Amino acid sequence: MSAKPHVLLLGGTTEANALAQALAEHDIDATYSYAGRTGSPRPQPIAVRVGGFGGVEGLAAYLRRNRITHLVDATHPFAATMSANAVTAAALAGVAHAAFTRPAWQPEVADRWTRVADIAAAVDALAGPSRRVMLALGRMHVDAFADRPQHHYLLRFVDAPDSPPNLPQFSLVVDRGPFGVDADRELLRHHAIDLVVCKNAGGTGASAKLIAARQLGLPVLMIDRPVLPHRLELHGSQDVLRWLGHEASSGTERGV
Ligand SMILES: NC(=O)c1ccc[n+]([C@@H]2O[C@H](COP(=O)([O-])OP(=O)(O)OC[C@H]3O[C@@H](n4cnc5c(N)ncnc54)[C@H](OP(=O)(O)O)[C@@H]3O)[C@@H](O)[C@H]2O)c1
Numbered sequence: 001m002s003a004k005p006h007v008l009l010l011g012g013t014t015e016a017n018a019l020a021q022a023l024a025e026h027d028i029d030a031t032y033s034y035a036g037r038t039g040s041p042r043p044q045p046i047a048v049r050v051g052g053f054g055g056v057e058g059l060a061a062y063l064r065r066n067r068i069t070h071l072v073d074a075t076h077p078f079a080a081t082m083s084a085n086a087v088t089a090a091a092l093a094g095v096a097h098a099a100f101t102r103p104a105w106q107p108e109v110a111d112r113w114t115r116v117a118d119i120a121a122a123v124d125a126l127a128g129p130s131r132r133v134m135l136a137l138g139r140m141h142v143d144a145f146a147d148r149p150q151h152h153y154l155l156r157f158v159d160a161p162d163s164p165p166n167l168p169q170f171s172l173v174v175d176r177g178p179f180g181v182d183a184d185r186e187l188l189r190h191h192a193i194d195l196v197v198c199k200n201a202g203g204t205g206a207s208a209k210l211i212a213a214r215q216l217g218l219p220v221l222m223i224d225r226p227v228l229p230h231r232l233e234l235h236g237s238q239d240v241l242r243w244l245g246h247e248a249s250s251g252t253e254r255g256v
Contacts, residue, residue: 005244008033008068009046010086014178014205015102016074020044028247031066033081037139039159055103059089062242068093073231074100078199080226087229096231102203103224105210106204112219119144122197122223126151132191132229136198136209137223154191178205185212199220 007023009016016032019038023030024045031047041050047060053059063071067186073086082171083099090097107113116122119141126133126148134154135142142155143166153170160174188196188251198206200222213220234240 005069006067007070010073010075013074013076019074019237020046021116038089056085056088059085060092062091063095071095071097072100077225083228087231089213097162098234103231104200104202110214113222115222115224117224122221123147125221131195134193134196181211184208185215187251188212199223200225
């Protein structure tokens with residue numbers, strides 16, 4: 001590749017953090033983009049910007065203005081709007097685009113999963129008698145479960161919310177991943193949880209609760225991933241470095 005790459009990395013995930021580290025180690029000019037959902041975004045070893053771009057047009061303008069050569073979408077698999085915008089904006093601005101993705105979680109023999117298509121289907125599935133439910137969904141989707149007020153919900157947020165969730169019965173833990181299996185098993189036990197509801201994020205940053213649920217024999221209501229537009233998908237930092245025209249040196253891959 002002739003021109004030096006200038007990367008915009010759409011982040012907010014454990015995988016994006018690992019990729020930022022690899023980009024820094026290879027002295028690749030790159031900026032990490034956060035949506036600004038949390039009050040204290042994790043520091044990064046590359047430049048950081050925070051906040052939405054203003055839709056497809058805003059992102060395309062950002063790419064042009066900052067002479068970005070490569071757009072790497074390492075957002076969460078459920079960040080469907082951002083990922084769709086990235087595909088269109090990169091095409092508009094003539095910028096190379098790839099998604100840095102992780103495989104979906106697959107059930108193991110001992111798992112007791114019920115799969116549903118989306119949040120609305122998860123809410124539907126919670127009709128019935130009162131249960132103690134770990135709602136491992138993040139702040140944005142919790143209010144949808146106000147339609148099922150008979151349950152006690154265990155919530156885990158990165159930041160304490162400004163206003164309490166719109167649920168009659170809940171316990172709130174403020175903590176930031178990645179989480180460990182022993183701690184998650186204790187959390188599920190301590191709160192006497194009998195159902196875990198979560199999105200099929202994949203990756204290692206949030207998988208501990210699934211292993212803990214398996215160990216405790218608990219059922220899981222697993223929300224499938226949204227369908228995204230076709231795009232080039234890369235699965236490790238080394239693949240991204242190669243795509244950027246850098247020889248991937250050994251020993252620098254961390255956490256992916
Ligand atoms: N959804 C999840 O379950 C989940 C879980 C863990 C982490 N995250 C992270 O949280 C962030 C927001 O996720 P979401 O599900 O709210 O996204 P989303 O619904 O797909 O995006 C909504 C809007 O937020 C802005 N946005 C999203 N990601 C951005 C980024 N990395 N940099 C700048 N702007 C961004 C964009 O605003 P404009 O249209 O104004 O550009 C986008 O249109 C992402 O960085 C994602 O990786 C999401």
